[in-house]
Every structure is written in C-alpha cells, then in structure tokens.
Amino acid sequence: MDRNKKVLITGANGFTGRHACQFFADCGYDVTGMVRSLPSKRSDVKLIYGDLGCQQRIEEVIKEIKPELILHLAGLNNVGESWVVPDECISTNVMGTVHLLEAVRNSCPEAKMIVVGSMLQEQPEEIPANPYSLSKTIQFQVSKAWEHLYEMNILFVKPTNLIGPGPANGICSILAQKIVQMESGKQSGTISLDSLDASRDFLDVRDAVKAFAILAELGQKGHVYELGTGVKRPLREVIEELRQLSVIEFEVNEQKPQKRTMTHVSGYSTLQDLNNLGWEPSISLQTSLRDILEYHRRRKGENMDE
Template sequence: MRERRKILITGAGGFTGQHACNYFNEKGYDVIAVTRKSPLSTKNVEMEACDLTDQKAVINLINLTKPHFLLHLAGQNHVGTSWHNPTSSFKANVLSSLHLIEAVRYAAPNCKIVIVGSALECNLGDLVSLTNPYSLEKTLQVLIAKAWVHLYGLNIVIVKPSNLIGPGPANGVCSIFARKIVHMEKNKLDKVLEINNLYAQRDYIDVRDAVRAYELALLKGHSGEVYEIASGISRSLEEVIHVMKSLTVIDFEVKSDGQHQVEKPFNISIDKIAALGWKPTISFKTSINDILMYYRKRE
C-alpha cells in the first residue's frame, strides 16, 4: 500500500493556514499543523507547538515528523510591526525560514518545501527603492531559499501570491471593510465607510484558490522557481466598495480624505503556475459575499 503523503504546515493557526489545513486534510494528506501556541479545532489534524525562531525546537520538530512536504506560511506579515520591531520581525520571517530549511537539510532531505514570498519584495541592487523592513525580510527569505537550492540541492519552490481574500479571520482591506459593513447592518449607527484612497489598486485572489496553487507547486513545481499567484485583474478600492454595496441591504456613505492618486496596476504574471494546470475558480464577488457571510455569523 502506498504511504500516505505527510505535509507539515507552519502558521497553521493563521488565515491561510486554517484554509490550508482543511484543504490538505480533505485531500487525504496526513496534516501536521504547526502553531506557536493556539490549538486548532480541525479534525484529523496532528498538532505540534513550536517556536520557529528556536533552532533546537525546529530541529526536534523535523526529526519527529519527517514530512514529505513542508508548506511554510508562518511569519510576521504586518508592515507596521516591521517598522516598530524590526529585530523580532526579522527573526519571524528570515531566521525561522533558515531554521526550517536547515532542519530539513539534515533530518528530511527528500522533503519538498514551498516558501511563500510577497509581492512587496524589493530589488537588493536598488536599496533606494526599499520602502519598509518587511519588504527586506521577505526578499532575504526568498534569497536564502534560492541559495540553498543552488548550494545544497534542496527542493524548494517559492510562491508569490497577490492580496489574499476569503472567509476567515483576515486583516486585509476587504475583511476590514466587510466587518464595518456588517457592524452597520446590525447597529443603528452612522452608516459611513472612511477610505484613504479610493483609487488604490490591488489584485485580489481567493485564499482557497491560492491553497490549490500551493498544492500544485508542491507536486509539480520546479525547484528554485518562483510562481506568482493572482487573479490577473487589478481592482481599485472604489470597485471593491461597489461590489460590497451590491451585497448588502443598507445604503452607506463612502468618505475619502481627498487623496485621489491613481495607482498603476500591478504587473503580475500567472503563466508559470497556469502551466502547472492552475487557474482561479472563485469569482471576486463570491469571495466578497463569503467574507460578509463569515462576519454576519459572528456579529
């Protein structure tokens, strides 16, 4: 009988991590969910607590679990936090990744790793364009992954998603707006939504579509390659609000601070991940509706 595929998912308690645990569990993988503290409620998932900034703890984790696949979702993903505490943020994003990669090299060298990069990565040859510590951290994380492919022959793939949206405890702009709208639906308060720049452009992809892409990267992705994952459609916040208004019975006012700077659409190519057999299946409107329904059940 063929051995069941064992996948270790770091950051399992987060927004993407919870979706990933559910998805891979339903697909028949043996899922090992790694969190720092909080246990998950997902059934049939093995739980492991580990501080990924602790090298010995990470080595013990990989020695104990011997995964076939590693999906590394853990990290500090708030730009503001990287400004206020760059050392802690660096440890969470860069050092933890290095600890995991090194532990796999020694204890599970045949394990295939997917590292989740960011659209905010910078060009190290042009530090004038560097805008925040988080951008530097994600760039170094990916650089280390690529270097360990080249230097040690490890099987590491990098995925770079655009803005992830969908039901669940997320802190992105769509979830923030949805929470406010649901609160307005339930309470007789001033129905006003304040936005800085209505013309800010983002590419939004449903987290459930992204997780499917992560599996393809694990199964078919080429070591050292970077796979961008996106919808291919850049939307302004004005468009986002228009869709949200179509999905609620209340009429709310939108106030902007007057900064109407039009941003250029992001240049993201999904050709590589599409060549592996992936395409987005969940429409933007469905994603927004699912987010609203998630918060309506909790209001």
C-alpha cells in the first residue's frame, strides 16, 4: 500500500463516509473528505467543500486535490424522500456522479475511482421499486459508460444494508433510537414494524470500509463487487438482540407490509470475489447493534447536556 496515496472521499459527513475517512486515514492514506457543508467539530481528516450539484466546484476540487483514488459515497439515500422529490434524487445521485466523472476525466484521468451503489438497485432492464433505487441503477449505468467509453479506471461496489454506530437512517438505527428514547424516559413502549419476517443482509459499516480499502489496492477496473455477509436475517432476530441489549422492556406491533416500502433485492452473484481478495466480515450482528445503541445513548446524553 502506498501510504502517501492521495484519496478523495465524497460524502465524507455521511454515515459510511465518516467511517471510511477514519479507516483510510488510519491506514496511512492522505485522505481529503469532500462535504456539502463544513462542520466545525472534526479533526480526523482534512475536509474540502464541494457540492456535487455544482459542476464548477467539483472541477476545482479535483484540480486542487489531484486524487489518485476517489471513493464516491456521496448521494441521497432516503427511499421515502425519493418518492416526494424524485427529481432531487436523480439530480444528486446521477448528475452529481456525472459531474465527478467529468472532473476526473478532465483533470486526473488516471485516477482509480470506486463508485458505491446499493444492493437495493435493480438490474437496468427491471422496473425500479422506487425513485432512489432508479437513481442508483442509473448512477451505475453512467459510471459504467464512462469506464467503457472513456476507458477510465472505475470499479463498482454494491453493499448490502450497512449498519453500525453513526448517523445512519436504516432500520437498525431507527429501532435503536426508539429504544434509547424509551430508556431515557425509563418506561416501556411499543415499536411498530411492517413485518418481523422481512429479512435483510446486515453488514457492519466498519467491515464495509475495510472492503473498500482492499478494493482500493486490488479491485479490478470495470468489475462489480457485491458486498455483504451473504446471510439474510429476519427483523425478528434484530428485535430479539436489541431486547437483550436494552435496559427496558418493549412491545412490538407488527403491521402488514406496504407495497411501497418493500425493497427488492437481487440475489448475489459476485459475493465471492471480495472473499477471494482476502476480505471477510468480522463484526457480529450483536456487536453492531450494541455499538448502535451505545452511539444513540451517547448522542442522547450529549443533546440533553446542551
């Protein structure tokens, strides 16, 4: 690993972005995180302002940093909101990526770029389940087109549901927040869920960023790497783990799944490829959930101090 390699991580203030910045910096990379707004509180990495919607600014950032590796994590990822403002979702996830691809093509065409999609995205010929999923499908299509038409060094990752401590908006984080709220009120309560039997492949974000670092060195141009544990777990199991980790009792109210909130997940086909590069998940679901609860308890405590 070239420890002075210049790495630009987009979406550096996001859930995955924060973990990625920290891990790549710990590995010795020269990391710059691109963010839409500059926070005052971070000291783990250099941050640079850049909104993917502003092509000119993205060009400036790439010219200034001249990264050798770009880890592209930025984007809107809220499925619910994507139904309401699908244009913003397409604009940010598709045009934002196009702006980045063009800036790299113009100013550092030799750079390696890792585009991070989602296991929720469909194959391009399928009808998308929601506008978010459409935007991620098209994000891959345009990136693949640039990789192919302009012969750029781009590779692709499709992570499953990433969980772990931090500002996530996934189901585990939402459940943990509700439980922490009940804990702080020291009273029991009820959690409503669509279906306890809905099952997903949950992967700890800290395992995911290790995979990104392996791909930064060993990932092959043009390849799509699926990233998951390979095991789907029903929400029932998540709930039971959380029940054991929590200091309060709670009821679960199971509702019927709604069509719009159902997520279509394609089967894995290249999951083995990352294992072949030496990666495997190392953090158990229990550990992830414990750390998520701890994160929200700390945050609750900090907010109450304010």
